[in-house]
Amino acid sequence: MSRMRALLRTPWFWGIVGIVLLLIINTVKDPTYLAIGVNPNTGLLTGNLLDIVRVSAPIIMIALGMTFVIATEGIDLSVGSMMAVGGAVAMQTLSTIDDPNSVGAMLAAIGLAVLLAVILGMVNGVLVAVVGLQPFISTLVMMLAARGIARVITGGQNTSATNEPFRQLANGQILGLPTSFVIAIxxxxxxxxxxxxxxxxxxxxxxxxxxxxxxxxxxxxxxxxISVYVLAAALAAVGGLFSVSEVMTVSVSGTGNLMELDAILAVVIGGTSLAGGKFSIFGSTVGALLIATLNKTVLFLGVPAAATPAFKALVIIALVLLQSERVRAFVFRGGGAPRVPAGPARPAAGVDSPVIKESVA
Structure with a gap:
């Protein structure tokens, strides 16, 4: 019983509950929703579950980096733009290579993308740790600057490339799972x-x-x-590589757009406090999977584009409320404050009370 209570107080548990409920809703609409098939043309496994884990890979990457930034009582609003920078560098590099199946070109594209992201992340870290700027301000500036750098790299145009090994990052499979998801895990x-x-x-x-x-x-x-912001930028660039490898095109305005919000939501759902301190890597991963499942559910249910943000907000608010012990006490025990285990009697708060002495001291 005590283990069950401890599990109910674990934030990522409610993230798993949310994923299961969304899958049940989708299955009610279409009983074959969870079915896994084989594509006769490619021989690869196909299905909605595989689509969910594939699109979750970029979110897992940016949420993982955001976890450590938030754990230091900071915030990184530039991870979405870092995704655009990583994708822009990769596509621009691959577009200049004539060999479409060159593994060396793929490695060069990945290396240059991560390298530039590391440099930009180091700038973020220096502005926060050395200059002393607020993380919100410094990363907001970098969010705009990095998006501009992506435009400069691609000449302001959506850039496409052809490289089969790079395309397999998102479209290939390892043991039946999308390659990008396996790499992310x-x-x-x-x-x-x-x-x-x-x-x-x-x-x-x-x-x-x-x-x-x-x-x-x-x-x-x-x-x-500095190392925390560098890690966040590098992981965001990897997320950008996963994102552009699916369609082999980078959109300088669309790639990574508003993804920083999904990253923050995933981290908070996973139980890492915005006030800093203890973090949960597993919780952030569960939160990223929940966001991916929610995005897939919105499309599957045919929610109008205008109502999509409100639908996502309602689901996330309900999940966050379930993480509150006071709300759970009201829902599951019919109201009242959460139960507090009985402890030793405390002295009255008189003049000689230790409580008063500590507060005076």
Whole structure:
């Protein structure tokens, strides 16, 4: 029973509940919604579930990077534009290569895209950690600047390219799963090992909880803050590569547009507080899958484009409310405040009360 209560208090649990409910709604409309088939032309597996995990790969990438930025009590509004930069560099590089099946061209495109994103992420980190600008302001400026850089790279035009190995990033499969999703999960595991098997994750959390105390404990916040924004930018560029590889075209105004909002929502749904501190990598991944499922559901149910934001907002608000212990107490126990376990009796708050003494001190 105690394990069940602990599970109900876990934010990502309600994200999984939301995914299941959305899939049930879609299945009610179409009983074959969860069916998996085989494409006779390509021999690859097809189905709505595979479509969901494929489109979730870019969201997982930007949500993963956003998790650590938010854990330091920051925000990164430039991840959507970083996706556009990564896609622009990749498409522009591949469009200059004559060999359509060159693996070397694909690796060069990926390397240059990530490299430019790392440089821009370092600028973000320096503005926040060294110059002392607010993360909201510095990343807002970078959001506009990076989108402009993408336009400069492509000459302001949507750019297409042909490269079969690069196209397989989104359209290929590994063990029946989309290649982009498999790569995204591998990166999530690698980053999780980095954060939890080293002191880096603990230092990020300590900076988010109390930067002054962490500094007194010997933690240097500047290098960590810079590395966090660099990581967020690099992962966003990878997300951009996944996005453009599906259609082999980058739209300088459309690629990554408003994706920073989906990233923030995924992180919050996963249980990472906007006030900084402890983060949940698994929770952010679940949140990204929920956002992808929600986007697919909106299209499948035929929700009008004008009503789509309101529909998504209602679902997300309901999910966030379910994460509140007070709301759960009202819904599941018929009202009243959440139960507080009985503890030792506390002395009256008189003059000699420890509570008063601590507050005076």
């Amino acid at each position: 591998v990166l999530v595991i690698l980053v999780a090992l980095l954060m939890r098997r080293t002191a880096l994750g603990l230092m990020i959390e300590s900076i988010g909880i109390n930067p002054q105390a962490s500094r007194l404990a010997g933690i240097r916040p500047r290098p960590i803050l």
